[in-house]
Amino acid sequence: MKVLLIKDVKSLGKAGEVKEVKDGYGKNFLIGKGLALHATNDVLKKYEAQKKREKEIEAEEIAQAEILAEKLNATKLTIKHKIGANGHLIGSVTNKEISDALEKDFEIIIDKKNITVDKKIKAPGIYEVDCKLGHAVHANLKIDIIGE
Template identity: 80%
Template sequence: MKVLLIKDVKGLGKAGEVKEVKDGYGKNFLIGKGLALHATNEVLKKYEAQERKAKEQEALEIEEAKTLAETINSTKLTIKHKIGANGHLIGSVTNKEISEALKSQFDIELDKKHITLDKKIKTPGIFEVDCKLGHAVHATLKIDIIEE
């Protein structure tokens, strides 16, 4: 019996592979536990169509991430913050604050978890932060911290 593996099966193969197995093992274990499907022509064509659609979707997401990276790389964000008597910021600029400023000034939505600060920003000036955009695409955002 030929089966199409839906999930990785230890000792048999990885998801997406077509394997020849004994009838009892295929029907009772693999298909019964939802690890595989009976490899008919219809099932194989459906699986290939799903794979093609997933690859197209991933390519589209990568293209969107690269476009967003170009936009972020050419953007200079200005954040106003209170400054104490010693010339340092009162508190520090957080990735949440950067995310909110990006949304309000440039209408770019970027989750605060995707903004990486090497060290805390506690002084006014120009800083660069790394932004992870998914699919191994990164951007560098320039931030200008000024006195409120």
Template identity: 60%
Template sequence: MKVLLIKDVKGLGKAGEIKEVKDGYGNNFLIGKGFAKAATPDVLRQYEAAQKRKAEELKYELANLEKLKDELAKVTVVIKKQLGANGALFGSVSKEEIAEELEKTHHLIVDKKSIEIEKNHLKAVGIYNVQVKLGHAISADLKVDVQGE
């Protein structure tokens, strides 16, 4: 009996592989537990269509991430913070503040968890380069200009 593995099966193969197995093992264990489907032409066609659809979605997502990366490279986020008596910042600039200002002024939505600051917070006036991890091994550089009021 030929089966199409839906999930990885230890000692047999990985998801997406077609394997020849004994009828009892295929029907009772693999198909019964949801690890595989019988490898009929209809099932194989559906699986190939699903794989093609996933590949197209991934391609679309990667294109959008590259576009976002290019947009972030052109942007400088300006954050104004109150200055203390000695001229230093009163507090610090957090990832959340950067994400909010980026969305408010440039209409670019980035998760605050994907922003990586070399130090935990930006604590002085100046221009900083901040790394934004977008996913799929794509990261962008973002300039953050911290100014005092």
């Protein structure tokens, strides 16, 4: 019997492969445990259509991430932060502050976990931070820290 593997099966194959197996193994173990489907023409066509849709969705997400990366690379974000008597910032500018300022000023929503600050920002000046946008797309955002 031919089966379409839905999940990786050790010593048999990876998800998406069509394999020839014995009837009992296919029906009782693979199909019974939800690891495979009986490889009929309908099942194979549905699987191919699903994979095609997933690729299209992924391509669209990559295109949107690249557009956002271009926008972020061209953006200069200004953040006002309190300054102490010694000329340094009170505390430091965090990735949460950067995320909130991006959302407030430019209506760009990036999770704070996806913003990487190399060194702590403890003094006024211009800094660059890395923003992960998904699908291995990154952007460099320039930040101008000014005191208030």
